[in-house]
Amino acid sequence: MFPFLQLIPITLQAFLQTFIDPAYLFLYLVVCVIIAIQYNRMEKLRENFFGARAGRTRKDFLAAIGYGLLGGLLGSYLVIFVGLTISGELYYLWPVAILLMMINIRFLCFAYAGGILALSNLIFGVPQINPSQILALVAALHMVESFLIFAGGHLGAVPAYIKGPEGKIIGGFTLQRFWPIPIVVLAVITGGMADGGIEMPGWWPLIMPGVEGNPQDLIFALLPLVAGLGYGDIAIARTPAEKSRLSSLFLGLYSLVLLALAVLAGHNRAVALLAALFSPLGHEAVIYIGKWFELKGEPIYVPAAEGMRLLDVLPDGPAWRAGLRPGDVITAVNGVKFTDRTEFYNLLQSSFLPPGVDYISRAAGAAKNTVIKPPEPGKAWGLAPVPESNEGRYVELLTVGPLGRWILKLWGKTSR
Incomplete structure (x- = not known):
């Protein structure tokens, strides 16, 4: 048997058993409720356009559950295959991500929080995290997200009148998808063998540094985590299906480069700094390139010459x-x-x-x-x-959060 196949039944069993744990199941259901609220909000946006409910809330939510389970299982195999071990990184990721979200909603993505935390550790020595591990986790989650966007990023696209950079209002779609992601990751058990511990096969290399000793002699546990992934985009010059496939390609390339840098970051400080910078800046580049392709393209949903x-x-x-x-x-x-x-x-x-x-x-x-x-x-x-002219309702391309609005307001006062 190919060595990696030895981990397939172990990981699958651990993945399924996590839902028996009441605490984990409760957290997973909380994430599902939050996501269901988002899909209900999207349904109301469609109702504003059509004057009738499309009845997609339940369908979209169930699709998100199914895709999330599949993405979580694939992500579990990915993080175990590359040897990514998790310690306390998530305790720092969520608070920083939520703070950044207050500046701009799109900064909720772990690419920004992970890059900031990695840079802080490399420059100031705090917090006590492993930069290569946290950046590899960001890369793995974005690989999962890339797959989910390709498979269903176009589903449930909401029609919208969008205000472009020149102030012109054009027709398009806002693409918004949310997925609850249950994922199983590795954690090193200290102090010898413990209940639930597994001994990795001798072929398995610990690519991610951060634990001492020979990787072949270490004992690990498969621990469950819950993540929520979200995708937001616009489709103006392409159909929602075409745009989601293009976005998936860009995001997949970004995650592969980030994963490669994260692996090398454990062995070279200069590469670690590069990886920490690439995490947020590369993600910004993905967003910029996607919007550039869309805004420079010929809009599809514009008034016809006749009719x-x-x-x-x-x-x-x-x-x-x-x-x-x-x-x-x-x-x-x-x-x-x-x-x-x-x-x-x-x-x-x-x-x-x-x-x-x-x-x-x-x-x-x-x-x-x-x-x-x-x-x-x-x-x-x-x-x-499609919009005709001087539409009273439209969508701004960027959404600034409450902290971001406060910063802009403060900046306006000091620049006078």
Whole structure:
């Protein structure tokens, strides 16, 4: 048997047994509740656009649970394979990450907190952590996140009117996914063999330094951790599926480079400093490159030369059942052309029979015709058109937290 296969049943057993532990299960459920709240918030954002609930909260939440379990299992094998041992790093990661989140919501990512903690240890000697281990943990979690984004980052995309850097409002999607990640990691047992300890096979190299002794003679325990991963992005020049795949590629490359630097950091202080700097700066580069690709590309969801382009269509709504999809351009209702969305909806409402709609399919690139069955009284047609002009509601590209707003306010006073 290939040596690594020896750890597969052990890790799987430890992964499943963690859910029997009441304390661990409680923490996992708390994370799940927080994530469920986020998906419910996203459902309300869709309702603002369509005037009706899409009913995706339960579906998105269950998908997040399933993907999170798979990602956690894969992440467990990854951290054990590279020999990553965890001690007290997470006790420092969470408080720093939460403080950074108060400046800007995207700084909640461990890439920033991990880099800051590693730099602090390397320069000032505090806190007492192993920089290579904490950076390897950041890399491993981002590898898992890259897989999750590729598999389901586009699901449940929320239509939005987005204000670009030049102040122009364009149509697009905000991509937001959250996953509860149960993961099993290694911890060194001091003082000899203990209950739950396992002796690693002789082939296994301890890549991550931080414990003394011959790795082949050490005794380890598989301990459970709970993490929450989140993905936020925008899709303007690409469909949500295309954008999530591109983001997954960038994030995967970042995590591979960071993992390689973290491994080498245990043997060279200069490399350790480089890895600590790359953790936040490389993550910033991933975000910048992703936005650059999107903002420099040709927007998809912009007004058509004639007719009304659709930003999104409510799944299983009247328009969806009629065959309309995001990006399609409606050109006429019952053969009558219109100039704006108000006139379009007036034509729908005044139609005595189910209205016939002429449209150009984005997928087929051809003109088509369909009949939309009117919704029940008080229900929505399930259409979200692209922004026309001077939209009152839009999404800012950057979200500054309360501490960040306080800093900007203070900076404004001192710069006068």
